[in-house]
Amino acid sequence: MGNNKNCLSGLPDVIIENIFSNIIAYDLYSKVRLTSRFFAKYLCVQSPYWTLRNRRYKSFVPLNTGKNIDEDFQAKAAIKIERIYNNFNNPDGYKKIVKRPHTATITASKIFKPSHDRTFVITGSRDRSICLQDFEPYRYLNEDEDNDIETTYIKIENAHDGWISSICFKDNYILSNGWDSTLKIWSLTNRGLETVTSMKGTSAYLDCAVDGETIYCCGYEKAIAMFDFRERLKLTNRLFLHSHSILKVLTEKGSNYLYSVGGDESVALFDKRNMKIACTKKLYDQTYCVALYNESLYISNSDGSLDYMKTNTLDKMGTIYIDDDAQDIEIKNMTIDDGYIVYSRNHINDLRVYTFCNDPRQIAQFPSSTSICSFDIKRGDVVFSEGSAQLHGYLCK
16 A cells, blocks of 8 residues: 555545544644645645635634735634634633732723733723733642732732723833823833833823824823824824714724724724824714724624624624624623624623624633623633622633
């Protein structure tokens, strides 16, 4: 018998696909792909195998937003979806952690991974403090070992002179803003979490976004403040996009566009190139909950559905319904990534993860005893905060 008949590469594609279906996507791409030229070609990001895998096992057909799908999208979606799904459905897949770092509602929860061996969870609260904890040492511990672990824990009391609204990142710097109308840049050093610089605005801030060297802050003023990161937060411009307070500001790295949601019940699309408003859209049955993914805007509706817009426009492309047990209740918070959506509904306590496509399927559901106030997800790790000021973490093992 020839050697080629003993090789997996000599088998029909359908058999190879069935064999691969029992291997997790991450291992296929990071390990199996590197073992031979055949597998390198068969499992490269451009391979139609990943589309077939997602459709066969997840009924995954991406939404049409008018933008070509990146050639690596299907591979990234398979890896990310399966990491969450496999850990959630394995009794030993997630390490659960419950902490109470604050004395009042946690308004911002973020995962910060400056290196592979650190998983910092950063929280901001109505108690005006910022807390940084390293969750990585907990990842592989048994339940009875939790109390004995030594880990990084830093709490900055009175980090702001008001409620902390949002936290985001610029390189390895941490950005926060709050109701004290102040934007602050923080750096993690051997001495702890230290303020690099700060800038006082003219009204309470509610949200911020970063693209390149520009930081955008919005709040109770009718304008978005633009700050230059390179010049110690020099105010470079103020964008008057609404006739009322501005609740959300969204942009993506390298994007030519900025989105904002105003208290005047409208959404604005701003072109950064010519510094002009491209268009606006009135909100009728929609809520103020929005998400931006791959240069398309998603808006939550009061009937529990989501409208999605054509890329870099406010033209509605369609509506998607997530068929869960509370599908007619509006989505309160959401974030969208390659292949999946994470969200919580109004007055429904659970944090849910579904495939984000034409036929959404449940990936995971994380229980909460009270309403979810903030959450974040990164590389399969999940954190969320409750109204009771508890912080819940789920770490992939």
